[in-house]
Amino acid sequence: MEQDQGGSRQPAGSFSFVSTTNGTPLRPGTPNTDRNPFGDDRIEPQGSQQAGGLNPFTSPSVSRPASSFGSSSALGGAPRGQRYFHSRRVKKGEVEKPWLAKVDPKEKWVTILPVLGIFVGLAISGILIWDGLRSVVKHKxxxxxxxxxxxxxxxxxxxxxxxxxxxxxxxxxxxxxxxxxxxxxxxxxxxxxxxxxxxxxxxxxxxxxxxxxxxxxxxxxxxxxxxxxxxxxxxxxxxxxxxxxxxxxxxxxxxxxxxxxxxxxxxxxxxxxxxxxxxxxxxxxxxxxxxxxxxxxxxxxxxxxxxxxxxxxxxxxxxxxxxxxxxxxxxxxxxxxxxxxxxxxxxxxxxxxxxxxxxxxxxxxxxxxxxxxxxxxxxxxxxxxxxxxxxxxxxxxxxxxxxxxxxxxxxxxxxxxxxxxxxxxxxxxxxxxxxxxxxxxxxxxxxxxxxxxxxxxxxxxxxxxxxxxxxxxxxxxx
The missing domain is CATH 2.60.120.200 (Jelly Rolls)
Incomplete structure (x- = not known):
């Protein structure tokens, strides 16, 4: 290994873990339990680096969809950079409602015809029942x-x-x-x-x-x-x-x-x-x-x-x-x-x-x-x-x-x-x-x-x- 001013370096692609104060030194390959294991404490743009080297938990660029960058994490991480999606509220009166200005006279029949059909059906059923009962022979x-x-x-x-x-x-x-x-x-x-x-x-x-x-x-x-x-x-x-x-x-x-x-x-x-x-x-x-x-x-x-x-x-x-x-x-x-x-x-x-x-x-x-x-x-x-x-x-x-x-x-x-x-x-x-x-x-x-x-x-x-x-x-x- 080579020595560099301000501390040691490792070749690119290697991992470096620094133990916390009074903590147990971490072995290579051991997750740091002091931070979110899913890497969502900070979500960086694609290809960003942390101090001290590349983020070893960053998903490879080919495995993450473009929409995942700049979005908030399901685990509550705060987004960084520009927000690409945000809600809008259309103010009252901005959307036209032409059906309120002019009512189609045929539209009322959509309700009238089914209701009328129900009443006609009930009337016919009542007549048939009455006629059937009337036709039954009732002897003394x-x-x-x-x-x-x-x-x-x-x-x-x-x-x-x-x-x-x-x-x-x-x-x-x-x-x-x-x-x-x-x-x-x-x-x-x-x-x-x-x-x-x-x-x-x-x-x-x-x-x-x-x-x-x-x-x-x-x-x-x-x-x-x-x-x-x-x-x-x-x-x-x-x-x-x-x-x-x-x-x-x-x-x-x-x-x-x-x-x-x-x-x-x-x-x-x-x-x-x-x-x-x-x-x-x-x-x-x-x-x-x-x-x-x-x-x-x-x-x-x-x-x-x-x-x-x-x-x-x-x-x-x-x-x-x-x-x-x-x-x-x-x-x-x-x-x-x-x-x-x-x-x-x-x-x-x-x-x-x-x-x-x-x-x-x-x-x-x-x-x-x-x-x-x-x-x-x-x-x-x-x-x-x-x-x-x-x-x-x-x-x-x-x-x-x-x-x-x-x-x-x-x-x-x-x-x-x-x-x-x-x-x-x-x-x-x-x-x-x-x-x-x-x-x-x-x-x-x-x-x-x-x-x-x-x-x-x-x-x-x-x-x-x-x-x-x-x-x-x-x-x-x-």
């Missing part, structure tokens, strides 16, 4: 039946006693005993039970005409036989249940019906709330019609056709059994996140000359809606002849009423059927233990009771209230 109704089941009212309800399967090949004997139909704690119960095993395991004849209890005039509905001869599978109905109706005590022609009920739980149970005509004015079933307010199945929701989570409504109508057009007027409604056997629901019907609909819990939750806006014969699109070549005749249109045959008095039926061979439970679905076409159907069902009977946890149709109203505003055809 008169009470025909309101039963809270303090007792079983035999003046209203009739217990049907039969063994013939009611045209569906059902597997139950309906009884008039309190084993299957009874009132308890203000509720009506229609409960299926097992048949007496002795009537099935031995040769027997179950004759309902002997004691006069049979409610049918057909011997097939009143007599059942068990034949244990090898190869013969004939048995009496393997279960017992109940079926009651209001034919003697309450019927309506147009009006409303509501039944508050909890549906049964158990495999192969078939609960129903439905109506039949008091008189077969137009001919035998289904010519005179049938109204199914609610039908369901006791199987759980995993059942292939839908179990007690599904409520179905339908109308049956047609010129003969083979041409029943029920499938044109059949709708299902699924319970929301529950089943209809989990609690009570209101199953309702509203019926007039111009329409008929069913609902669950609210008239807004409609299941089936049928508008009588054309003759049912035309709606059915029936063939000219049935399968045996017999010509089919229109039994309804001569009335000149488009709702025929649903223009007569109907009565209410409540029942719980068990099984059947009419297809309500489809073959080979979810372990069904019988075939509809088999002569052994009832016996096969009986022999499989170890599988289905344990599922009958709550097999009763439990009803808390039944109400029927007649339309009585003077516009009905009485």
């Amino acid at each position: 109704y008169c009470v025909v039946l309101e039963d809270n089941f303090e007792t079983f009212n035999t003046n209203v309800w009739t217990k049907e006693v039969q063994v013939g399967g009611f045209g569906n090949g059902e597997f139950q004997q309906t009884t008039n005993t309190e084993e299957n139909v009874y009132v308890q704690n203000g509720h009506l119960f229609i409960k299926p039970t097992l048949q007496d095993a002795a009537l099935i395991n031995k040769d027997n004849v179950l004759n309902l005409t002997a004691d006069g209890s049979c409610t049918s005039k057909l011997s097939f509905d009143c007599v059942a036989v068990t034949n244990t001869t090898a190869g013969n599978a004939t048995i009496v109905p393997p279960t017992k249940s109940g079926r009651i109706n209001t034919k003697r005590g309450a019927s309506i022609k147009y009006g409303r019906v509501e039944v508050v009920a909890k549906l049964p739980e158990g495999d192969w149970l078939w609960p129903a709330i439905w109506m039949l005509p008091v008189d077969e004015t137009y001919g035998p079933w289904p010519i005179s019609g049938e109204i199914d307010i609610m039908e369901s199945r006791g199987n759980n929701r995993s059942y292939a056709q839908g179990g007690n989570n599904i409520a179905s409504s339908a109308l049956h109508w047609g010129p003969d059994v083979a041409n029943d057009a029920w499938w044109r007027t059949n709708v299902k409604r699924e319970a929301l996140h529950t089943t209809y056997s989990a609690g009570f629901n209101t199953f309702g019907l509203e019926w007039s000359q111009k329409y008929l609909f069913t609902y669950v819990n609210s008239r807004l939750l409609q299941v089936l809606y049928t508008n009588f806006d054309e003759y049912l014969w035309d709606r059915g699109n029936f063939p000219a002849a049935n399968s045996n070549g017999t010509r089919l005749e229109d039994p309804w249109s001569q009335t000149k009423r488009k709702n025929t045959p649903f223009d007569q008095k109907f009565y209410l039926i409540l029942n719980v059927a068990v099984g059947g061979t009419n297809g309500w439970f489809e073959d080979s679905k979810s372990g069904k233990p019988w075939l509809d076409s088999s002569p052994n159907a009832k016996k096969d069902f009986w022999n499989a009771q170890d599988k289905w009977f344990p599922t009958w946890k709550n097999p009763a149709l439990e009803v808390s209230k039944v109400s029927m109203w007649q339309q009585c505003d003077g516009n009905e055809e009485l």
Whole structure:
């Protein structure tokens, strides 16, 4: 190193650090903690030098933007040199505002048009709502039946006693005993039970005409036989249940019906709330019609056709059994996140000359809606002849009423059927233990009771209230 007057020097590019008074000497490469380590205590113009040599913390000129020189530091350093940027304030009145001097007459419509559009939209909505409410048919109704089941009212309800399967090949004997139909704690119960095993395991004849209890005039509905001869599978109905109706005590022609009920739980149970005509004015079933307010199945929701989570409504109508057009007027409604056997629901019907609909819990939750806006014969699109070549005749249109045959008095039926061979439970679905076409159907069902009977946890149709109203505003055809 060379000595120079006034102190030592180091070659250009080297660093020199001087310790503060009484401080610890600094080693080369050690930052001086007595000053801002970012070099912002003093910001020099590009290329400036401090006394004693170049500022070792100055950013290389190529790494600093030109705007960084002469600007104030984020760390609060005082700027040096000329300030290139400073704020200005425009004095009031110096800026021209021509839009204040002369207003564009079209500008006001920017506000007027949207506001006007809102008011017009609200007015149109109000008119549509008013017109919709005005067009809703509001009939006057008169009470025909309101039963809270303090007792079983035999003046209203009739217990049907039969063994013939009611045209569906059902597997139950309906009884008039309190084993299957009874009132308890203000509720009506229609409960299926097992048949007496002795009537099935031995040769027997179950004759309902002997004691006069049979409610049918057909011997097939009143007599059942068990034949244990090898190869013969004939048995009496393997279960017992109940079926009651209001034919003697309450019927309506147009009006409303509501039944508050909890549906049964158990495999192969078939609960129903439905109506039949008091008189077969137009001919035998289904010519005179049938109204199914609610039908369901006791199987759980995993059942292939839908179990007690599904409520179905339908109308049956047609010129003969083979041409029943029920499938044109059949709708299902699924319970929301529950089943209809989990609690009570209101199953309702509203019926007039111009329409008929069913609902669950609210008239807004409609299941089936049928508008009588054309003759049912035309709606059915029936063939000219049935399968045996017999010509089919229109039994309804001569009335000149488009709702025929649903223009007569109907009565209410409540029942719980068990099984059947009419297809309500489809073959080979979810372990069904019988075939509809088999002569052994009832016996096969009986022999499989170890599988289905344990599922009958709550097999009763439990009803808390039944109400029927007649339309009585003077516009009905009485």
